[in-house]
Amino acid sequence: MTRRAPALVASLAALLAALTVLGGAGPAAAHEERPAQFPDGTGHRPSFLGFDNPRQRVVCQRDSAERVAAMPDGPVKARNQRLLASCRYRSIQTAIDSVSRPHTSVYVLPGTYHEAKYAKAGRSDYCSHLQTASKSPLPFSEYIGSLSSPDPGAEEAAAAEGESNPIALSYADQRRCAHNLNLIAVFGDRTPGNDSIRCDSRFCGLQLVGTGMTPADVVVDNRFAKLNAIRADRAGGLYLSNMTFQQAEFNAIYVLETDGFVIDRVVARGNDEYGILAFASDHGLIQRSEAYYNGDSGIYPGSGSDLNADNTEFEATRYAIEIRRNDSHDNTLGYSGTAGNSIWAHDNDFHDNATGIATDSLFPGHPGLPQDHARWNRNRIYSNNANWYTAFVDSGVCDKPMEQRGYMQGTVCPVVPTPVGTGVLIAGGNYDSTDHNWIYDNWRYGTMQFWVPAPLRDDYDPTHLYDTSNHNHTFQNRMGIDPTGTERPNGTDHWWDDQGVGNCWEDNHYGSAGQTDNFTVPPPSCADGGSVFLPGAPVKDAGFLSCSQYDRSDPTWKHPPACEWFDSPAQPTTMAAPGDAASGAVLVAPLATTAAALGLLLGLRRRRSRA
């Protein structure tokens, strides 16, 4: 299950089983999902097989010829004209289902694909009664659905007929009932009954490639018909390229338990939760893609294969997923990853989100907690000040039915709380490297790091209490300065709750105001071991406790009274004095109090002497 050893697989399984016996939480993503396992790490990242793969299927729409004809002359048009002659399919899924051998390319010609056959297909009797009829029930989950259907009446009608609509399906049931929850589905493991989750079917190495000039030429529009627009499950070797996926309640693109995948030049937009979500996967690459208007994160590499779980060195031995040259903007989070382990994100733009990058150990049930060994470098993380909470949650827009909220027009309905105006947020991570980035114009904090006590992730082992927020390094970043050299300050460059060991912030470059932070005691350098444990020193309140009550659907808790994360921070000025407001307060307040006390004493003495 993990890259490290089968022994760990057994350990994890045993741990999960133990948790179940205890009645505790099992693995879960934002939506209910089967317990996920890490791949064994024997896979590899696939390469593009080109447009001349002899193993191919070609898909087109009625208007594809017209669209191709409208293309400017050149190799792309010529290629599309050639492929058009080979088009035998109107549906992407039908083309996938026809694949007979591994490493087949499905070429998708320009057009909009609703996959109506699968969006509206009736379910078999078995797939309609999974709660009672499943032949492969999950070992420890009850069949309770959580699909927020755009049409609640449909669910009630189904329930009245004794049907059920669970989400936490076993892999076998997902494969058998592929379109219960997914518009397009690729299942690579044809032997769900054995112990291996490795891809072993004709779908291994599948390439799904849009043939247009840009990703906008080939659009898969789910129209909220299914939970996911496309699901690649144990689909080792998947190559997904040059297409747009939109309007899914959960994920536009969902990669699960997959060893070896590439997502290249895709657009993922207008989703209630995630644009691109990879979970418990390895040997992955997400590149040159754009994600926007997503209620959770644009790109989510959660529970990355935990390759460095036992690595106590700062440097990672290997990264499970590489994320490069993407543009993730106008989401709640540009990038996020609960248990986002062994992830390397570089040369990306994360901007105009509520928070640019976040990783955390806040939520139970994610394999690989606590989070460790992510590296973010050479990214531009800026202007993450979008306050969707006030714009769309407080205003009631997010109370409307999903399809009426205007997701394609820029509505974002946050499903999780996050501090508006923050560049990089490490909520309980270890051995994370934030280096060589441009982090500017984030009006609350450039970087924010705080401890997440283990009980919050349902880990009550007292020896784990302080096992997060250790050994993170933030260095060689340009803070409050954009790539042109213009000063665009962050509200405060660095916020830290003073908790954890081995953390350091050094060799960063700051604007004319100098470094702004809230450090009570500046930690030693990285070479000197970073921060140390200070017995009795109070941990600052990052605000996540109060904000944890956030529920966008609840009139009281859509804006928890004590939560300050949803207050829009004021734009900082470039003329700010050295030392941030919070840090300044730490130093100035006692001085002011002392001065005032001295003044009072002197005044009293004078009065007495006069008397």
Next chain:
Amino acid sequence: MRRSRLGRRAGLVALVLLALLAAGGIALARSEPALRAEGPTSVAGTEATGVFEIADRTVRQVRYDDGGTLRYTFELTNHDRLPITVRGLAEEQPPSRLFTYTGLTGADGRTTLRLSPGESAPVTLDLLMGGCETLSARAGAFVTAVVLRVERGGVLTGLPTDDLTVALPEELHTGSPREAFCPSSTATSRPPG
């Protein structure tokens, strides 16, 4: 003449004393009884619990058990100069998404508790855990205070001060469970998150 002046003075003094007494009474009625919740604490009705401190907040995390009752025991101490009688929970309690206040009892199981000045006694607050079927799986819920119905000096004044908000020695917090452990959830009952 002199006698009548003295009489007027005595009357004035009596009036002032009366006014002072009345003001004192009103002040007493308006002032909040000094009742505090303190440790030691303990919980029952949950399979796992842990305590941690962040800033000035002490948080006790408990594992949610749908339909179960969390029993949280702590000490109530009367720091007032008058005896205080606790007559259970007030009608209105602070809002909490996954907890419902259901009762307060003393160590002997009685719902009425009399505390002399300086006296302490253990009490148990019962909180019904429920409502997860309409809460997103990544949200949580707190109970940080309890509102008690109290008599001060044996008097129920009928004023709002009869309902006393007492901050708990720890903030009780639970996370929303996954759906498998939230049996009343339906396909549309829980929002995402």
